[in-house]
Amino acid sequence: MNFKTYTIALLLGSLLSACSLVEVDNPNLTNDAFIGTPQSSQVWIAGMNKQLALMLNMTVVYTEIVSDNYYNNSSLSNQVFDLPNLLPSDLDIDNMQRSIARLTQMAEYGINSVAPADAETTNTMKAQMYFMGGYGYLVGGELCKGLPINAGGVVSSSADRYQKAVEYFNNALTLETDAAKKNVYTLALARAYYNLGNKTNALANASAVMTAAPMLLQNITYDGLNGVSNTMQSYTFSNSTNVLAPLPRLDFLDPKFFHTSSNAAADQKPIALLKGEEAFLIAAEAALGNGDLTTARTILKNLVSNVISNRPRASVDGKLAVRKGTRSDYPVLATVKVKADAAAPEKAGLVLGRQAGNISVYSVSGTSVTPADLDAATTVDALLYQLSQIRQEVFISEGRRMTDLGIRFPVSTIEQQNNSNVKEDDTKATIPAYIPLNREMDDFTYDKTTGIVTIKVDMNKVLVQHKAEAGIFPLMK
Template sequence: MKKTIVYTAFAILACTGLNSCNLFDVTNPYVTEDRFINSPQAATIWMNGVKRQASQTVGTVVEFTELVSDNYFNNYTQSSKVFDIPEINHFDIDVRRVQTSIHLLLETARFGIDKVLPNDPESTPLQLAECNFYMGYAHLLAGELYVAMPEAPNGAVLSPQQHLEKAIQYFTVAQNSYPDAKDKLSCDLAVARAYHRMGNKTAASTAALKITDADPLLLRQVFYGTQSGPGNNFQNAIFSGTINQFAPLPRLDFLDPKYFNLTSVIVDDQKPISILKAEEAFLILSEVALADSDIQTAKAFLVRLVEDVVSKRPVTTLDDSRETRNGGNRNDYPLTEVDVRFDANSPWKSGLVLDRQAGEINAFSVSGTHVTVADINHAATVDQLLYLTYLIRQEVFFAEGRRMTDLGIRFPISELEFNNNSNVNESHLVTMMPAFIPLNLEMDDFTVDPVTGNVTMKHDMNKVLVTNKQSDLVIPLF
C-alpha cells in the first residue's frame, strides 16, 4: 500500500503561497507520497511549506509561553484562561497545541530531508541546509519548553538534554551546507543558545564569540503576511485586533507593541518574529564571565550590547492611541505616564509606562531596553550584574517566547500523546514549576496608588531568579 500525506497537515501546508497548486488533487483529502516526491519542483514547494510551518510554530509558541511568563497578562477571554496563574496541566488543549506545532515542524523538515530533497534532482544545498536548520530549531524548542518530548510519531521520548544535543547536531549539518556566511553564523548562534541551556560554559562561549566578533547585528526571523498567510496572531492580540487581548507587565509597557501594522491592509503588514539575534551572544558571554566572577568582562559585554547592538536596532514611531488596555479582566492598567517600581523594595522609575494619547510612541520591532550604560557601570557585584543581564534578556526577548524558559517552567507532554504513545509514562505528565514561582496570578500582579497613579509590581522576578541562581532550573551557567 502506498503511503499517503494527510492533505490538511502537509499538502496544503507545502502548497500555500504558490500561484498554482495543480500538483495536488484538492478534491481528494489525501496525496500519495510517491506522487508528490516525483512531481516537478517538489523541493521548492516543500520548502515553502517548511518555512510556513516554522512561522506557525513560532507564532503558537510565542502566544502561549508569553502568557505563562511575567511578560503578558491575558486581559480578555480568549486564549488560555489558566496559563497566567500559572496553571499548566497535561490535559490542557493549549499544551497539546504547542507540542503539536513543534512536532509538525519536526516532521515537515524530516520529510524534506528523508524523502523530498533526495528525490528531486533540482534540489539545492541551500534547501537541504534549511531543512536541517528547522529540524534543529524544532529540537531546540522541544529542549527548552518541555519536560520531555517524543522525537517522532509514537517514537522514543527524549529528555531536554537529548533534544538539545540533537539540535546541535542538525545545526552543525546545516552550517556545512549553507553557502552564505550569515546563515553559517546563525547556526553558531543557535548552537550557543543550546549549549547555554545545557550549562556548558566553554562551548557556549566559543560559539557566542563567533557572533560578537563577526556580526554583532546578526538577525534571523520568521515571516508572516500576504493573502495566503500565515498571519502573526500575536500582532493581532497586542495591536491589530479591535480588542488588544494581552496586556504587558506595566514595567514592560514601553516595549509594547513589538508587532504592529502601519497600513490599513493588515494582512499585508504583518511583522516578523525574531528567532535568533546577536543580543543572545552578548548575554551568554556576560553570564559566562559572571559565573567566573569576572565583573569587568561582563560589564564590557553588556556595554557593547547596549551601545553597539540594541541602540542600532530599528525604532518605528506610530500612533497607538487606540490602545486602552480594554480587555476587561483588570481595569486598572495605567494609561498615562506614571512611575513604576519593580517591587515594594525597589526605587521608582519613570518612562516605562507611556501616555499613548499624548502623541506617537516608539516601537521596538527587534530589541529594546531601558537599561543604560550608566546602570551597567554603577553595578558593583556579580549579583547586581547578573540581575541586569536577566533584566536585559527579558526586555530584548520580550514577545518572542523566551521568558518562560528563563523562569525554569516546562510544559508536560500532552494527554493525547500519553494515550497514544506507549513510550510516554506518567512522570512525563508533570509540569516543571520551580518552587519559587509565585502562583495565583502574582507574577503579573501590581497595585496602583490611588492618589499618584504610580504602580508597584508584586514581584521582581529577575530578583527572584538571581536569588535562586544555584537552582538547576534557572540561570544555567551558575
C-alpha cells in the same frame, strides 16, 4: 512547476504518530507523485517555513501568557496559563506540541525523502531543512519537560532534544557556504549549547557571532493576506480588545508587532528566530559564571550601546493599545513611575503616554538598562540581575521568558493515551517552588494619586536569588 500548484499540510493523529506527511488538494496527487517532481525541495521548504510560523503563533502566545511578561486581559486565549496552571489535558498544550512535532517531522521527511529525490536540491536547501528541524528540536527542549523524538518513542529529556538540535545545526553549517547563513546557524548552535550548559561551546559560537555579525537578525515572516497572520500582533495591537497586557514595567516595549497601514492583514510584522543580542547575553553570562565581572560588564555595555541602541524604532498610534479588558487599571500616562517591587526605587520612562497619540516603539529590541546601571552593578548578583532584565526586555513577545523562568510544559494527555512510553511523571509540568502562583507574577498596584505603579514580585530578583537551581542561568553552574 508553479509553487502554488500544491497545498502541503501535515496530518498527525497523535503528537508523533506515524502517518502520511503530505496531503494535497488534488486527490490524484499522492506522496509518490510529489516525490521527485521538479522543485519539490523548494516547495517543501516553503511548507516548512509556513509550519515554523504556525508553530511560533502557538509557542509565543502561550509562553508569554505563562510568564510575567503578559497578562491575558480578555478571553480570547488561555485563561489558566497566567496562574500558572499547566495541565496535560489542556488542548492548547497538546496543539502546541503537535505544531512542534509537525516541524521536526517535516524536517526528517524533507531531508530523508524529498531532498534525495529532487535533482535540483542544493546543499543550501538541505541546510535550510536541517536548520528549521533543529529549531523545532531546540524550541521543544526549551518549552517542554520532555517530548518523544521518534514516533511512539520514549519521552526524551530537554537535553536529548538540544543534542539533536546541535546535530542538525552542525549539519547545516557543514552544507552551507554563504557567510551570512553560517552566522545564523552558528548563533543557533550557541543557543543550543547555552541550554545544555556547555559553557565552552556556547561561548565559542557566541563569540564568533559577536565578531562577525553583531547585528544579526533572522526572522520568520507572516502573510495575513494568505492566511498566516502574526497572532501575537493581533493579541497585543491589531485586535481591538488588546487581549494581552504587558507588565507595567515592560509597557515601553509593547507592542513589538503592529500595523501602521489601514490594512492590518497586509501589514504583519515578523518574529525574530535569532538575533545578535543573544550572543552578547550568552558571553556575558559565561563571564559571570567564571566570576569575571569586568568582562561581563564590558560585553553588556557593548550590547546596550552598540547593538540594542542601533535597532530600529517605529511610531505607532498609541490609542490602538490602551489596555482594554477585565483589568482596567493599567497605566497609560507617561507621567507614571514604576517600582519593580515594593523595595525598589521609582523609575520613570517605563510607561508610554498612549492617550496622547503616537508612541515610539522598538520593533526588534529595546531595554531600560543603561551603561550607568551596569557600572553601578559591582557584584556578581547585581550584574546578573541587570543581565536578566536585559534578557527579558530584549526577548519580550518572542516566547523566551518562560524558559528563563524555569517553567516547562508537561507531555499532553493525548500523547500519553497514544504512546505507552509516556510515564505519569512526564505529564506533570515543571513549575519551580519559587514561582508565585495565583497570577501574582502579573500583579501590581497603581496609586493614581501619586502616579506610582508597584509590581508585586520582581521576578528578575527572584531568579538571581535562585540562580543555582536547575533550569535557569545554565552558564552560572
